[in-house]
Amino acid sequence: MKRVVHYINQFYAGIGGEDKADQTPLFKAELVGPGVGLAKELEGKAEIVGTVICGDGYYGEHTDEARAACLKMIQDAKPDLLVAGPAFNAGRYGFACGDIAATTAAELGIPTVTAMYHENPGVELYSKKTYIVPCADSARGMGKALKGIAALAGKLLSGEKLGPARLEGYIHRGIRKNFIHEKSGAERAVEMLLKKLRGEEFRTEYEMPKFNKIPPAAPVKDLKHATIALVSSGGVVPLGNPDHIRVSSAESFGKYDISALDDMTAQNYESVHGGYDRVWANEDPDVVVPLDVMRQLEKEGVYGKLHPIFYTTTGTGTAVAFAEKFGKEIGEELKNAGVDAAILTST
């Protein structure tokens, strides 16, 4: 019989509520709380060999210690699979379930399953690192959640290949598998378009990432005295690409002193961008980073001063998370340097 360890918090263990949230990790070689119902659902497929209990407050405030202690208890029980929760819409419990499930999967190499309400912050943090069964926002949905966990756990333990997340009943992990479809991409795209035009439901095969919007910053009040910075994702770098910025899927940006430079030419700068035809950019990088005319306008007094540092990266195949990280870091530097505005060029 396959062995399952169950992780729950102090509340579902019957120890107490918020007043006992500082409960340190403990192991019981028995079914506790929702484990009773889970064991019934798993009957014939697996047996719950023990329960790890930890207070949500303790896990959240002493995460490193809690994680290490819980992992040790789980490892000692030699499970084939870990179930954590369900956490419903409890934020700290969701964090703890996601964290211990992700850690156990990574450290012990066994499948781990938890269940959460789709808005639980644990979903965004851990959906790529463990299997999260979507469930209701409160314990009223316990029965259904346990059924969903048990069905997925049974499949994972059997070693059968998993189908798409929506059919297997978990929140997708961002994993795409290749297979031969009976219809070509063109046919499928046209079918989707027709459905969209008819106002019918359709399912995209490639979800767009969700982007945030922010309120616009206040305008520049005094252009004649403003310092303006140049930033680009067009892959323009000093000749030879000294910092080895990737030609695509960049994980870094470069910053270069242009205070002594009036013009980007084929002799001092080049484009390494792997996502567009670089013929024009390499003949004259100003067509991507408008340094020459910025200098001219600076001399004419149209604006105050060109910021001496130019920031650059490659914006093709670059992960949104990296682009946002570059933006934060560059933004901090511009702020500290007292820059008033920036012009960002993209290809």
Added chain:
Amino acid sequence: MTREIENAAGIPVVQIATIVPIMLTVGANRIVPGVAIPHPTGSPELGKAGDKATRRELLLRAFKAMETEITYQTVFE
């Protein structure tokens, strides 16, 4: 990147690029449409003088964009 610079620095960031719907999607607030994907700030086919004139016009429009008070994403045509 545009959005996060604007957010972190609290300064207007004008984005010059060619595919306006992408800039709108990723959250750029002040948008100046560029000339073409491989040369957003130039018109190499117009020769040296024409190329610079294009660049000058775009940058003056970018300055106007950063001087303009806006409440939502705006394309400066």
